[in-house]
Amino acid sequence: MFDTAIAGSLPKPAWLAETRKLWPQWRSEGADLAQAKLDATLLWIKTQEDAGLSVIGDGEQSRQHFVHGFLEQVEGIDFAHKVEMGIRNDRYKAMVPQVVAPLKLKGRVHAAEARLLRAHTTRRIKFTLPGPMTIVDTVADRHYGDRVQMAFAFAELLNQEALALQADGVDVIQFDEPAFNVYMADAAAWGVQALERAAQGLGAGNASSGRACKTAVHICYGYGIPANVDWKKTLGQEWRQYEQIFPALAASSIDQVSLECIHSHVPPELMALLAGKDVMVGVIDVASDVVETPEEVADTIGRALQFVPRERLIACTNCGLAPMSRAVAEAKLAALAQGAALAARRLDGA
Numbered sequence: 001m002f003d004t005a006i007a008g009s010l011p012k013p014a015w016l017a018e019t020r021k022l023w024p025q026w027r028s029e030g031a032d033l034a035q036a037k038l039d040a041t042l043l044w045i046k047t048q049e050d051a052g053l054s055v056i057g058d059g060e061q062s063r064q065h066f067v068h069g070f071l072e073q074v075e076g077i078d079f080a081h082k083v084e085m086g087i088r089n090d091r092y093k094a095m096v097p098q099v100v101a102p103l104k105l106k107g108r109v110h111a112a113e114a115r116l117l118r119a120h121t122t123r124r125i126k127f128t129l130p131g132p133m134t135i136v137d138t139v140a141d142r143h144y145g146d147r148v149q150m151a152f153a154f155a156e157l158l159n160q161e162a163l164a165l166q167a168d169g170v171d172v173i174q175f176d177e178p179a180f181n182v183y184m185a186d187a188a189a190w191g192v193q194a195l196e197r198a199a200q201g202l203g204a205g206n207a208s209s210g211r212a213c214k215t216a217v218h219i220c221y222g223y224g225i226p227a228n229v230d231w232k233k234t235l236g237q238e239w240r241q242y243e244q245i246f247p248a249l250a251a252s253s254i255d256q257v258s259l260e261c262i263h264s265h266v267p268p269e270l271m272a273l274l275a276g277k278d279v280m281v282g283v284i285d286v287a288s289d290v291v292e293t294p295e296e297v298a299d300t301i302g303r304a305l306q307f308v309p310r311e312r313l314i315a316c317t318n319c320g321l322a323p324m325s326r327a328v329a330e331a332k333l334a335a336l337a338q339g340a341a342l343a344a345r346r347l348d349g350a
């Protein structure tokens, strides 16, 4: 059997937040909102288990956006005065908070949802955090004046939360670094190092299970929003961004790498650059509402198996499913699990 997991986010139910939006408004506040977030997390734990996934996530139900959910617990950031900034090399504009003072964690960031996740499934659990390079690409700097220095400051804070998540019983801690695909030279020069700083000390075995916590990085071409779909059209016939980053990752201490595969123009042979790593192969397209058939998923896994050993392949989604409809996301989770099972049966000749 192949392990199966989602990249990270899942749609929020309509009673929790606005639907089909990347930066949705919450439907309630205070204690009601805190409870609603946990209720939605519980709902998705059950849905992922029913679909048959082997690694379960919180679906990022407790954060408005995958970067800002972490930033809300960081001191030194002014959320009251957001400014418009072009992010991902000016691919799209976003209203971002400003770093105005030295950075410090206010306390735990994701304790509630991580503990809920651990308490309600016996399967392995994965937790996602934004990577340092992607964070510095999603905030305005009015304090550090140096991108690298600020990235390492964030990496230290991420490390504190990651170590605490490991102690909560999390089995895989994944850092999301879509910025790696935009600033490839910087990623190789210092991005991977900042990532390793964020992951420092993980893998020693977690408190509740004694199992070693794995580290992962997710590098994608973004959510299926129009700005990203248009950007992908400019990248040409072959998307070779990974080629510049994978050698640095292969030489790093990170255990797993998540990449886009299905319906992307990534040459599959680039996966061979990740020798020695677990590879989370994207076999579910998040930019299309068309639900993959198990056969399509199994075919994609088959193509990846030419470059990734069977025991190192984890079937995954290309990216998060947050902006999709719940019904489509649920159907795609089922296709993921069924397709991975079919791929295993094909290999075993059953």
Ligand SMILES: [Zn+2]
Residues within 6 Å of the ligand: 007, 178, 218, 219, 220, 221, 222, 223, 318, 319, 320
């Ligand atoms: Zn992604």
